Amino acid sequence: MTSVSIIIVTYNSEKEIVNCVNSLLPQLNNINGEIIIIDNNSTDNTISLIKEIESNTISIIQNPK
Numbered sequence: 001m002t003s004v005s006i007i008i009v010t011y012n013s014e015k016e017i018v019n020c021v022n023s024l025l026p027q028l029n030n031i032n033g034e035i036i037i038i039d040n041n042s043t044d045n046t047i048s049l050i051k052e053i054e055s056n057t058i059s060i061i062q063n064p065k
Helices: 017-028 046-052
Strands: 004-010 033-040 058-063
Touching (some): 004 017
16 A cells, blocks of 8 residues: 655656656655656656656656647
8 A cells, every 4th residue: 555645747847857756766765655747748858857767666647738
């Protein structure tokens, strides 16, 4: 059972998303948590940067609009 879910809604946030996620990951070490990123059709490198982060606690939902 997940203790906490962190949901991030993003659009073209390649400059901020890696720092945001990396600041949250250490907080999930001692609890059963997850990060859900909802991307609203970014046209920059947001998705590729998220996919480079190695963590099994991150899920990505890519909206087509």
